[in-house]
Amino acid sequence: MADTLDQVAKIAGVSRATVSRVVNNSPKVSPRTREKVKKAIKESGYKPDAVARSLAKNETGIVGLVIPESVSRLFSDPFFAPFIQAVTEKCNDLDYELMLSLLTTPDREKEQCEGVVSSSFLDGFLFASSTVEDPLVDELLSDGTPFISVGRHPNEEVNFVDVDNYGGAKRATEYLLNLDHERIAAITGPLDQAAGIDRLKGYKDALREAGMEPEEGLIVEGDFTEESGVNGAQTLLANFPTAIIAANDMTAIGALKAVKKSGKSVPEDIAIVGFDDVASATAVEPPLTTVRQPIRELGRQATSALHQLIHESNPGDGSLRRDFLETELVVRSST
Amino acid sequence: MADTLDQVAKIAGVSRATVSRVVNNSPKVSPRTREKVKKAIKESGYKPDAVARSLAKNETGIVGLVIPESVSRLFSDPFFAPFIQAVTEKCNDLDYELMLSLLTTPDREKEQCEGVVSSSFLDGFLFASSTVEDPLVDELLSDGTPFISVGRHPNEEVNFVDVDNYGGAKRATEYLLNLDHERIAAITGPLDQAAGIDRLKGYKDALREAGMEPEEGLIVEGDFTEESGVNGAQTLLANFPTAIIAANDMTAIGALKAVKKSGKSVPEDIAIVGFDDVASATAVEPPLTTVRQPIRELGRQATSALHQLIHESNPGDGSLRRDFLETELVVRSST
DNA sequence: TTGTAAGCGTTATCAT
DNA sequence: ATGATAACGCTTACAA
Numbered sequence: 001m002a003d004t005l006d007q008v009a010k011i012a013g014v015s016r017a018t019v020s021r022v023v024n025n026s027p028k029v030s031p032r033t034r035e036k037v038k039k040a041i042k043e044s045g046y047k048p049d050a051v052a053r054s055l056a057k058n059e060t061g062i063v064g065l066v067i068p069e070s071v072s073r074l075f076s077d078p079f080f081a082p083f084i085q086a087v088t089e090k091c092n093d094l095d096y097e098l099m100l101s102l103l104t105t106p107d108r109e110k111e112q113c114e115g116v117v118s119s120s121f122l123d124g125f126l127f128a129s130s131t132v133e134d135p136l137v138d139e140l141l142s143d144g145t146p147f148i149s150v151g152r153h154p155n156e157e158v159n160f161v162d163v164d165n166y167g168g169a170k171r172a173t174e175y176l177l178n179l180d181h182e183r184i185a186a187i188t189g190p191l192d193q194a195a196g197i198d199r200l201k202g203y204k205d206a207l208r209e210a211g212m213e214p215e216e217g218l219i220v221e222g223d224f225t226e227e228s229g230v231n232g233a234q235t236l237l238a239n240f241p242t243a244i245i246a247a248n249d250m251t252a253i254g255a256l257k258a259v260k261k262s263g264k265s266v267p268e269d270i271a272i273v274g275f276d277d278v279a280s281a282t283a284v285e286p287p288l289t290t291v292r293q294p295i296r297e298l299g300r301q302a303t304s305a306l307h308q309l310i311h312e313s314n315p316g317d318g319s320l321r322r323d324f325l326e327t328e329l330v331v332r333s334s335t
Numbered sequence: 336m337a338d339t340l341d342q343v344a345k346i347a348g349v350s351r352a353t354v355s356r357v358v359n360n361s362p363k364v365s366p367r368t369r370e371k372v373k374k375a376i377k378e379s380g381y382k383p384d385a386v387a388r389s390l391a392k393n394e395t396g397i398v399g400l401v402i403p404e405s406v407s408r409l410f411s412d413p414f415f416a417p418f419i420q421a422v423t424e425k426c427n428d429l430d431y432e433l434m435l436s437l438l439t440t441p442d443r444e445k446e447q448c449e450g451v452v453s454s455s456f457l458d459g460f461l462f463a464s465s466t467v468e469d470p471l472v473d474e475l476l477s478d479g480t481p482f483i484s485v486g487r488h489p490n491e492e493v494n495f496v497d498v499d500n501y502g503g504a505k506r507a508t509e510y511l512l513n514l515d516h517e518r519i520a521a522i523t524g525p526l527d528q529a530a531g532i533d534r535l536k537g538y539k540d541a542l543r544e545a546g547m548e549p550e551e552g553l554i555v556e557g558d559f560t561e562e563s564g565v566n567g568a569q570t571l572l573a574n575f576p577t578a579i580i581a582a583n584d585m586t587a588i589g590a591l592k593a594v595k596k597s598g599k600s601v602p603e604d605i606a607i608v609g610f611d612d613v614a615s616a617t618a619v620e621p622p623l624t625t626v627r628q629p630i631r632e633l634g635r636q637a638t639s640a641l642h643q644l645i646h647e648s649n650p651g652d653g654s655l656r657r658d659f660l661e662t663e664l665v666v667r668s669s670t
Numbered sequence: 671t672t673g674t675a676a677g678c679g680t681t682a683t684c685a686t
Numbered sequence: 687a688t689g690a691t692a693a694c695g696c697t698t699a700c701a702a
Contacts, residue, residue, distance in 0.1 A: 005697095016673090016695090017674080017697080018673075020698085021697095023696095033671075033672080048696075049455050050456050051389045052390050052697090053696055054696080055679070056428055056678055057697065057698095063685060070420075071419055072416060075415070084406055085405075085406040088406060088438075088439055092447070097436075100432070100435035102423045102433070103423075104420075112427070114430065119385045120385045341679085349688075350688065351680085351689085352688070352689060354699070355680070356687095362689060364687070364688085383679085383680075384679050386679080387678070387680040387694090388679075388681075389680085390678090390679080391679080391680040391682080392681065392694090393681095393683095407700090
């Protein structure tokens with residue numbers, strides 16, 4: 001029936017402003033009037049117009065999650081489900097509506113991202129690019145809409161939250177070192193992604209700090225797939241490693257299979273450690289020692305960082321938000 | 336610099352209305368003025384305010400895709416990735432922004448759906464509920480926002496598009512009948528979902544039309560998982576079927592494994608047919624005969640049906656949109 | 671506590 | 687072809 005504040009106001013016999021106050025739970029309304037208005041609202045089935053409200057308040061209550069990845073990659077990478085879940089939940093808590101933006105083809109990526117972002121429907125957004133130094137980030141910066149990058153970014157002005165990939169890999173390597181391993185090999189992730197780069201650096205630094213120089217023959221590049229773990233381990237075997245640290249669990253599982261197939265046993269002949277702590281890490285034999293990354297926490301933190309950023313009085317002058325979430329070494333039987 | 340039409344107008348030395356016309360590509364602007372204005376826009380970096388525009392035009396250009404499923408289910412069900420991909424692409428074509436709404440917990444489902452839907456930010460939305468007769472649909476109807484249900488719904492007033500599960504299952508059964516199978520068993524899907532119900536009905540009707548009465552001992556209820564295929568087949572084996580028609584490919588694959596394990600061969604001793612034609616249907620031995628459902632087409636059709644619905648002159652009086660997309664029997668070696 | 675009225679940044683209707 | 691000006695539905699000083 002009633003579609004506008006004015007109509008409700010007429011029904012309740014008050015002014016439009018009063019109805020607005022009731023709708024917005026303003027305390028400055030007498031109990032009697034409030035009841036009267038509420039009744040009018042209920043009876044007329046009035047629903048406030050979100051667009052008009054957004055225009056007046058200059059905020060929409062919508063935040064975006066833009067993931068410049070193909071939908072298929074999105075669905076196959078075990079990172080995204082818990083991440084998106086956590087972001088969704090946190091948005092719910094903060095009374096944000098979440099607008100999840102997916103992309104179609106890589107070549108339209110830029111166009112589509114900018115469309116979403118500059119549409120001004122978003123109070124802010126999370127940008128989850130898997131490649132470090134994504135050039136799109138610099139452009140987004142100039143658009144003015146507040147955003148948080150999920151994953152570190154070199155640009156001085158971007159706020160981000162990431163997982164401490166470096167520290168996690170370093171700690172895992174140190175752990176292996178403490179076990180007196182002398183020939184610790186690594187199968188890396190893709191080296192255009194922060195996770196790949198940082199985990200490799202953590203490994204190398206741990207070695208150096210222990211007085212060993214990383215050996216070229218003990219490092220092979222992988223791509224986070226199980227297959228690259230199989231291949232990587234086969235290559236590595238020729239150089240007699242006593243341990244293999246894989247860039248993620250899927251790779252570790254591949255390596256595990258290859259090592260076992262070669263007739264060696266884990267962890268007796270060769271120790272193996274993964275990264276991520278996905279479900280299958282405990283499903284293999286032996287269960288994988290791995291570095292757990294707090295994906296859900298990442299989603300939550302990113303969302304609340306965004307929330308703060310949006311409500312910052314002087315956007316830009318507030319201190320930069322840059323967080324690395326702690327990882328945790330989970331020791332199981334593969335080491 | 337310039338954030339509003341007025342500012343641009345001042346720079347270009349024209350009226351706000353003219354700038355608006357240029358922005359909206361109205362033909363009623365002289366070439367000279369157009370250039371002048373475009374230059375002013377470019378130099379000032381003006382970006383139209385989508386919210387204000389939405390208020391004035393009474394449309395946002397945003398459509399929603401609401402899927403009342405947990406994120407984990409969403410990511411594990413092979414249906415959703417291609418479906419979402421297709422919807423995303425079609426929205427791109429139609430210049431819609433897509434707002435993908437996920438839910439957190441089932442108990443907050445209703446609340447969350449209604450929040451999204453009645454927020455009035457959406458010009459319309461796709462509602463993809465897996466359970467038939469979802470009661471939420473009836474409520475959404477009264478909200479007034481145009482929507483298309485993905486999956487049939489009994490309510491007379493809802494527009495939907497679905498896949499012809501019934502026809503697909505029926506055809507598959509008829510195909511088996513033509514192969515002179517006399518004891519065709521079925522492992523069903525969950526019977527609160529349209530896909531489960533309709534596929535079962537297709538199977539039964541095909542049998543009846545061939546003059547056979549469905550036998551209780553030849554029908555077992557599954558839940559679309561591989562496991563339910565294994566269990567189902569084991570149960571069925573006791574009643575000596577010559578063929579098993581599974582409610583989907585995963586179930587068929589489970590059945591296939593169970594049958595082979597029992598020492599019987601496929602298709603010689605027992606023929607097996609699946610439904611969906613997922614990737615793994617060709618990865619098993621023997622490759623699965625199955626009913627392909629056009630998931631991407633479903634996404635596209637649903638989106639364009641929504642588009643039409645939104646632009647219908649007299650919403651509600653237009654004829655109902657109810658489509659069942661054709662399925663296709665893909666014959667491979669399991670039959 | 672309540673009402674009046676001035677925005678919010680567009681689009682769209684009318685004149686001119 | 688262009689410019690006033692009135693919507694669009696709401697929030698929010700400012701008055702009363």
